Amino acid sequence: MEKYDVIVVGGGPGGSIAGKVSAEKGLKTIIFERGKKCGEKNASGVGLVPKIWRDFPDIMKNMDLPSQRISRMSTVHLCDKKGEIITEFAWTPSQLNDYKEGREFMVVMVYRSQFDHWLSEIAVEAGAELKTSTLITDVLRDGDGKIIGVIDENGNKYKGVVIAADGAVSTIAHKSGLRSKFGPNQTTLVVNYDFEAPEKKIDEFIGDNCLHNWFSPLYPGAFNFFKKDGFHIGLGQWYGALDKNLLSYLNTAIKTPAMSRMIKKLEAKPREVHAHALPWLQFPKNTYAENVMLIGDAAGFPCPLEAEGIWHAMYSGRLAALNAAEAIDKNDFSKAQMKKYEDAWIDSPLGEEFAAGKELQEFWAGMSFNPVNMGKSIPFANNMLNLFTGATSHVDMASKIVKDFRDNSSEYIPLLRRFIMPFFARIFEEELSDYSSLLPLLEKMMPKKSNRRRN
Numbered sequence: 001m002e003k004y005d006v007i008v009v010g011g012g013p014g015g016s017i018a019g020k021v022s023a024e025k026g027l028k029t030i031i032f033e034r035g036k037k038c039g040e041k042n043a044s045g046v047g048l049v050p051k052i053w054r055d056f057p058d059i060m061k062n063m064d065l066p067s068q069r070i071s072r073m074s075t076v077h078l079c080d081k082k083g084e085i086i087t088e089f090a091w092t093p094s095q096l097n098d099y100k101e102g103r104e105f106m107v108v109m110v111y112r113s114q115f116d117h118w119l120s121e122i123a124v125e126a127g128a129e130l131k132t133s134t135l136i137t138d139v140l141r142d143g144d145g146k147i148i149g150v151i152d153e154n155g156n157k158y159k160g161v162v163i164a165a166d167g168a169v170s171t172i173a174h175k176s177g178l179r180s181k182f183g184p185n186q187t188t189l190v191v192n193y194d195f196e197a198p199e200k201k202i203d204e205f206i207g208d209n210c211l212h213n214w215f216s217p218l219y220p221g222a223f224n225f226f227k228k229d230g231f232h233i234g235l236g237q238w239y240g241a242l243d244k245n246l247l248s249y250l251n252t253a254i255k256t257p258a259m260s261r262m263i264k265k266l267e268a269k270p271r272e273v274h275a276h277a278l279p280w281l282q283f284p285k286n287t288y289a290e291n292v293m294l295i296g297d298a299a300g301f302p303c304p305l306e307a308e309g310i311w312h313a314m315y316s317g318r319l320a321a322l323n324a325a326e327a328i329d330k331n332d333f334s335k336a337q338m339k340k341y342e343d344a345w346i347d348s349p350l351g352e353e354f355a356a357g358k359e360l361q362e363f364w365a366g367m368s369f370n371p372v373n374m375g376k377s378i379p380f381a382n383n384m385l386n387l388f389t390g391a392t393s394h395v396d397m398a399s400k401i402v403k404d405f406r407d408n409s410s411e412y413i414p415l416l417r418r419f420i421m422p423f424f425a426r427i428f429e430e431e432l433s434d435y436s437s438l439l440p441l442l443e444k445m446m447p448k449k450s451n452r453r454r455n
């Protein structure tokens with residue numbers, strides 16, 4: 001049996017940060033990765049959010065990957081039932097963000113094969129051992145049934161504190177008895193096509209406006225991320241809400257007139273198709289056991305609104321490694337010591353992400369991922385945006401919005417009540433009825449009818 005201080009299972013972003021931090025603490029650390037190379041088994045393209053630069057500045061300042069593309073703008077396409085764009089809107093990073101990268105970009109697009117491999121090299125440089133092409137199949141228990149390490153597919157045994165960074169379908173979570181698997185309303189299936197396209201075409205038509213989302217009554221909300229020399233179009237759905245093969249939705253999406261025009265214009269060719277499980281929880285539970293801590297997707301950390309999870313994996317990886325160092329220092333591998341990791345993430349910006357987890361997740365599931373509800377709300381969003389165009393008089397457009405709302409209130413009000421108001425109620429942490437006194441106040445503030453029109 002080989003002895004380590006810290007055993008990290010999984011060489012994704014969470015695993016590499018856990019490995020790096022524990023090696024820097026002087027702990028004998030090993031990272032196991034089932035792939036030949038870190039990243040090759042993972043969803044192939046993602047956007048890295050600025051929070052990663054805020055919280056890991058020393059690492060991220062050196063990132064310069066061959067296919068990265070910086071997104072300084074985000075665009076949303078709202079489509080009708082024929083798949084044509086009704087309207088689009090775009091926005092840029094807020095200059096009110098309190099750190100530089102938050103003001104400079106929305107995300108940096110990367111391929112996981114490049115990003116994960118680069119991060120794993122940083123962990124190795126820090127002193128962690130990386131063992132690729134190694135599948136961990138079980139936890140190792142002592143004679144009393146206590147978890148003391150892990151076992152690989154060849155029966156080799158390794159002793160140490162276990163940090164489970166093995167993703168959505170975590171073997172360690174299952175074998176340590178923390179859960180069998182995430183439930184159907186806690187996991188999404190995500191499918192995507194990876195396209196190759198000439199860099200100069202992407203530069204010409206997309207540039208740094210490379211984070212696109214498409215919403216339509218025809219398919220669940222689709223993401224469309226552009227890297228330097230290729231892009232993804234993908235979509236997902238909770239397993240519990242799957243009504244047909246997701247790939248048929250994705251095929252519908254890419255064949256719509258608007259998307260197929262874009263694909264043609266970029267001279268793009270499909271290169272690969274991917275399917276991945278992605279946890280999408282309201283609030284992660286059971287993230288530790290005796291001598292075991294779950295991080296990243298294994299813990300269910302992707303953001304409850306948009307399920308971005310790289311920052312979450314890296315952040316939790318660092319917290320778990322710090323707690324492993326404390327446990328080793330005190331020679332205490334009890335549940336009480338591991339609970340300190342859970343307390344730490346709940347009390348950190350990571351825990352804050354889940355403060356309104358239920359409301360955010362239900363909003364996304366009920367609206368963006370629900371083509372029927374999107375079909376109902378797209379015209380309303382379109383009218384709101386049109387208020388700020390010169391296509392018609394602003395008074396005319398505003399009164400259209402009011403009339404549309406009145407005529408279709410039986411469609412809009414249930415959506416507002418179910419998916420929007422609970423979020424505000426959670427934010428205000430009070431019953432919204434407490435604000436009802438504002439309505440008479442607003443009425444009082446209205447100018448008298450006789451004063452409203454000057455001509």
Ligand SMILES: Cc1cc2nc3c(=O)[nH]c(=O)nc-3n(C[C@H](O)[C@H](O)[C@H](O)COP(=O)(O)OP(=O)(O)OC[C@H]3O[C@@H](n4cnc5c(N)ncnc54)[C@H](O)[C@@H]3O)c2cc1C
Pocket residue numbers: 009010011012013014015032033034035038039041042043044045046047048049134135136137165166167168171190191192234276277278295296297298302307308309310311313
């Ligand atoms: C299609 C898609 C798009 C996404 N887009 C974004 C995005 O734009 N931005 C964002 O921030 N997040 C995004 N996410 C989420 C993000 O990919 C995950 O949250 C993040 O990768 C979690 O990191 P992790 O290290 O916890 O796990 P993973 O990245 O899943 O890594 C787990 C690693 O463990 C290895 N492994 C698994 N089991 C074993 C085992 N038994 N033995 C050895 N090795 C094992 C795997 O091979 C893998 O390398 C996306 C996810 C998907 C599916």
